Amino acid sequence: MAGNLDFTKQTYTLNTGAKIPAVGLGTWQSKPNEVREAVKAALLAGYRHIDTALAYGNEHEVGLGIKDSGVPREEIWITTKLDNPWHKRVEEGIQSSLKSLQTDYVDLYLMHWPSSTDPADLKKHYPDWNFVNTWQELQKLPASGRVKNIGVSNFAIKNLEILLNDPSTKIVPAVNQIELHPNNPSPKLVDYCKSKGIHCTAYSCLGSTDSPLYKNEALKKIAEAKGKTVQQVLLKWGLQRGTSVIPKSVTESRIKANFELDGWALSDEEMTKISSMPERFKVCGDDWLPVKVFFGDDE
Ligand SMILES: NC(=O)c1ccc[n+]([C@@H]2O[C@H](COP(=O)([O-])OP(=O)(O)OC[C@H]3O[C@@H](n4cnc5c(N)ncnc54)[C@H](OP(=O)(O)O)[C@@H]3O)[C@@H](O)[C@H]2O)c1
Numbered sequence: 245m246a247g248n249l250d251f252t253k254q255t256y257t258l259n260t261g262a263k264i265p266a267v268g269l270g271t272w273q274s275k276p277n278e279v280r281e282a283v284k285a286a287l288l289a290g291y292r293h294i295d296t297a298l299a300y301g302n303e304h305e306v307g308l309g310i311k312d313s314g315v316p317r318e319e320i321w322i323t324t325k326l327d328n329p330w331h332k333r334v335e336e337g338i339q340s341s342l343k344s345l346q347t348d349y350v351d352l353y354l355m356h357w358p359s360s361t362d363p364a365d366l367k368k369h370y371p372d373w374n375f376v377n378t379w380q381e382l383q384k385l386p387a388s389g390r391v392k393n394i395g396v397s398n399f400a401i402k403n404l405e406i407l408l409n410d411p412s413t414k415i416v417p418a419v420n421q422i423e424l425h426p427n428n429p430s431p432k433l434v435d436y437c438k439s440k441g442i443h444c445t446a447y448s449c450l451g452s453t454d455s456p457l458y459k460n461e462a463l464k465k466i467a468e469a470k471g472k473t474v475q476q477v478l479l480k481w482g483l484q485r486g487t488s489v490i491p492k493s494v495t496e497s498r499i500k501a502n503f504e505l506d507g508w509a510l511s512d513e514e515m516t517k518i519s520s521m522p523e524r525f526k527v528c529g530d531d532w533l534p535v536k537v538f539f540g541d542d543e
Pocket residue numbers: 269270271272273295296356397398421422446447448449450451452453454455475490491492493494495498499501502527528
C-alpha cells in the first residue's frame with residue numbers, strides 16, 4: 245500500500261498483478277431485499293469492491309444493485325465463492341454465480357471453505373475428493389477469462405501447506421479470505437500468507453453481528469481521541485496491517501461512514517495497542533462442517 249492517506253482509493257497488487265481495492269462491501273446475511281440497495285449505496289459512496297458468495301443466496305440482487313448504481317462493470321471488483329457442496333461441480337458453480345450476478349466474469353473466485361461436503365448429506369465429506377482436487381478444477385478457470393483470479397478462504401497454515409506442497413498446484417492462491425479482527429488477529433497466519441505471496445482479506449473485520457468489539461473500552465478510548473467511530477478504527481487497523489477489509493452493512497449511513505477512512509491514520513502505538521488486546525473470540529468456527537479446518541493455533 246502506498247504511503248499516502250487515501251485509504252479508500254488504495255489497492256493491493258496480487259501475485260497475478262491484479263489490483264484488489266482495499267475496502268469492499270461485505271454481503272453475508274444481507275437479505276436479498278436489502279442487499280440491492282446496499283450495493284447501490286456503496287458504489288455511489290465510492291466503494292469499488294463487492295464481496296458475495298453463492299452460499300449467501302443474494303448474488304442476483306447484488307448484480308441488480310451493481311446495475312442500479314450505473315457504475316461501469318470494469319470499475320468494480322467482484323468476489324464470489326464456490327460453496328462447499330459444489331466442490332465436484334466447479335464449472336456449474338461458476339456458471340451459476342455468473343448468471344446470478346448478471347456478469348461475464350468475476351474478479352476473484354474463492355473456494356469458500358476447505359471442505360468438500362457431500363451435497364446428499366451435508367454432515368458428510370466426500371471419501372474420494374478433497375480441496376486439492378477442487379483447486380485442480382479452479383486452476384482451469386482463469387484461462388477462460390470468466391474468472392480473473394482464484395483464491396481460497398478459511399485456509400489455516402496446515403491446509404495451505406498441503407495445498408502449496410501438492411505437485412498438482414500450479415497456481416498459488418492470490419488471496420486467502422479469513423476472519424481477522426483484534427480479537428482474532430492471527431498474526432502467524434497473516435505472516436505465513438505474506439511469505440507465500442498470498443494477500444489476506446479480513447472478514448468479520450468489525451466483529452460481525454452484535455460485535456463485542458463495539459463495547460471494548462480500549463477501542464472506544466482510541467476512537468474518541470481520534471474523533472472517529474470504533475468501526476472506523478477497526479477498519480483502519482485492518483488496512484494498516486496490510487489486509488483488505490470488507491465491512492458488511494445494509495444501513496446507508498453506516499455504509500457511508502465505513503468508507504470515511506481517508507486523511508488520518510493510527511499511530512504505531514495505537515496499532516500495537518489494538519494488536520495486543522487479550523480478549524479472544526471467533527465468529528466462524530468449523531463445528532458445522534464435516535471436517536475440521538481450524539486447528540486451534542492462531543486461526
Ligand atoms: N469467507 C467467509 O467464510 C466469510 C465469513 C464471514 C464473512 N465473510 C465476508 O465478510 C463480510 C464481513 O463480515 P461480517 O458480515 O461477518 O461482519 P462485519 O462486517 O464484521 O460486521 C457486520 C455487522 O456490523 C454492523 N455494522 C456495520 N457497520 C457498522 C457501523 N458503522 N456501526 C454499527 N454497526 C455496523 C452491521 O449491521 P447492519 O448491516 O445492520 O448495518 C452488521 O451487523 C461478510 O459480509 C462477507 O462478505 C466471509
